[in-house]
Amino acid sequence: MKSLKIPLIKNGTVIDHISAGNAVKVIYILQVTQSLESVVSVAMNVKGILGKKDILKIENRELARREVDKIALIAPKATINIIRDYKVIKKHRVKLPDEIIGIAVCPNPTCISNYKEPVESRFIVIDKEIPRIKCYYCERELEEIADKIIS
Amino acid sequence: MNFKGKDIISIRDFSKTEINFILKYAKKMIPYAKGEKTTDILHGKVLSSLFFEPSTRTRLSFESAMNRLNGKIIGFADPTATSQKKGESLADTIRMAEAYSDIIVMRHHLEGAARLAAEFSNVPVINAGDGAGRHPTQCFLDLFTILLEKKKIDGQNVILLGDLKYGRTVHSLAYALALYGAELTFVSPKNLQMPKEIVSECKELGANIQSTSKLDKAIRNADVLYVTRIQKERFPDAEEYNQVVGTYQINNELLNNVNENLIIMHPLPRVTEISPEVDQTDFAVYFKQAFNGVPIRMALLSLLTGETL
Numbered sequence: 001m002k003s004l005k006i007p008l009i010k011n012g013t014v015i016d017h018i019s020a021g022n023a024v025k026v027i028y029i030l031q032v033t034q035s036l037e038s039v040v041s042v043a044m045n046v047k048g049i050l051g052k053k054d055i056l057k058i059e060n061r062e063l064a065r066r067e068v069d070k071i072a073l074i075a076p077k078a079t080i081n082i083i084r085d086y087k088v089i090k091k092h093r094v095k096l097p098d099e100i101i102g103i104a105v106c107p108n109p110t111c112i113s114n115y116k117e118p119v120e121s122r123f124i125v126i127d128k129e130i131p132r133i134k135c136y137y138c139e140r141e142l143e144e145i146a147d148k149i150i151s
Numbered sequence: 152m153n154f155k156g157k158d159i160i161s162i163r164d165f166s167k168t169e170i171n172f173i174l175k176y177a178k179k180m181i182p183y184a185k186g187e188k189t190t191d192i193l194h195g196k197v198l199s200s201l202f203f204e205p206s207t208r209t210r211l212s213f214e215s216a217m218n219r220l221n222g223k224i225i226g227f228a229d230p231t232a233t234s235q236k237k238g239e240s241l242a243d244t245i246r247m248a249e250a251y252s253d254i255i256v257m258r259h260h261l262e263g264a265a266r267l268a269a270e271f272s273n274v275p276v277i278n279a280g281d282g283a284g285r286h287p288t289q290c291f292l293d294l295f296t297i298l299l300e301k302k303k304i305d306g307q308n309v310i311l312l313g314d315l316k317y318g319r320t321v322h323s324l325a326y327a328l329a330l331y332g333a334e335l336t337f338v339s340p341k342n343l344q345m346p347k348e349i350v351s352e353c354k355e356l357g358a359n360i361q362s363t364s365k366l367d368k369a370i371r372n373a374d375v376l377y378v379t380r381i382q383k384e385r386f387p388d389a390e391e392y393n394q395v396v397g398t399y400q401i402n403n404e405l406l407n408n409v410n411e412n413l414i415i416m417h418p419l420p421r422v423t424e425i426s427p428e429v430d431q432t433d434f435a436v437y438f439k440q441a442f443n444g445v446p447i448r449m450a451l452l453s454l455l456t457g458e459t460l
């Protein structure tokens with residue numbers, strides 16, 4: 001954790017290696033701002049060994065794997081560090097789940113998911129590495145995923 | 152193999168083994184579809200036939216299939232008659248239809264509509280076309296026609312001709328033919344070529360693929376010529392459209408130098424793509440193809456309700 005340019009936190013989650021500029025979208029996807037207890041701090045454009053990155057710190061909340069894995073959509077290289085008493089007790093790289101519910105919007109204007117139906121948008125992950133996803137309903141693949149995030 | 156309670160949304164949901172099973176079972180339905188034999192396996196069953204978008208041909212084919220099996224049909228053929236016009240969600244219409252029937256057939260103008268309907272229905276949903284999207288029963292009947300006419304699908308030289316870019320039913324067909332190991336030639340005007348992702352999908356399935364805009368050369372070695380309609384709206388001006396349509400006109404002159412066992416297919420309705428003179432030749436199977444929709448749909452209605460011959 002010494003490499004972090006933002007102050008250490010006592011307990012919580014640090015998300016490192018977010019592609020530069022995407023931290024705000026990650027916050028949106030995680031919806032952490034809705035839980036008022038957490039202090040969230042953001043460092044953007046931090047110079048790392050692999051170029052610029054964003055870092056996100058969420059105090060007093062340990063994000064579960066299934067909660068956080070979906071951020072791989074826009075931050076495929078992100079690592080999750082769970083902090084207890086200033087120590088990293090768990091660390092893992094995000095990995096996309098098989099399906100993404102909500103979060104993004106299907107770009108197809110004639111897709112049923114864009115009409116008033118009692119369903120959330122739903123996407124099948126076809127490639128976890130790149131990443132590539134396609135709409136469960138119309139099967140259209142999403143391009144420029146970051147732009148299709150609901151906000 | 153048990154299909155009871157399953158949905159038919161996309162041909163991609165089926166393995167080759169499953170498709171084979173369905174095609175084989177559809178063969179058994181032929182004498183019943185022709186009225187040579189009778190059966191009442193679907194006696195007491197009700198089909199909801201929900202056509203949010205009109206399609207007389209597909210609807211009549213399904214209704215004939217249900218009637219031949221002695222089932223009953225409720226539903227609508229005209230979207231203006233539905234409560235969707237009054238703002239009801241598709242999900243609610245489906246919940247209602249589910250309560251009234253044992254199986255649902257639906258056509259809708261929005262892509263993915265059938266997939267959504269299946270989520271809200273405990274009775275099987277058959278997709279009879281969702282907008283520019285999928286039309287799996289058409290794909291089944293196309294495969295069935297090739298199988299009946301040619302005895303096998305693998306190794307056949309199949310030309311897909313026409314609008315290969317926007318016609319998504321032709322994408323599903325290309326996929327299914329590749330799955331069966333057919334050799335594919337895509338013939339289309341430059342602006343309406345088969346999308347790259349479909350071509351690579353077919354290649355991944357091991358199909359040999361050629362693409363060209365020239366029909367006269369490609370047709371010489373073809374076993375199957377599958378013709379689709381080219382819509383005027385796809386072209387910037389009428390002149391360009393007329394030129395393209397002229398090049399792909401199927402007439403007896405074009406058919407002088409072809410394989411004598413060639414079959415010509417078309418999902419119908421045709422406009423000017425195939426001259427009426429071709430109808431009299433042995434090449435023309437498109438009317439048989441239309442009939443084949445009935446045994447295929449009978450087979451699906453039977454398998455999905457679990458009431459089999």
Ligand SMILES: [Zn+2]
Pocket residue numbers: 106107108111112113135136137138139140263
């Ligand atoms: Zn969609």
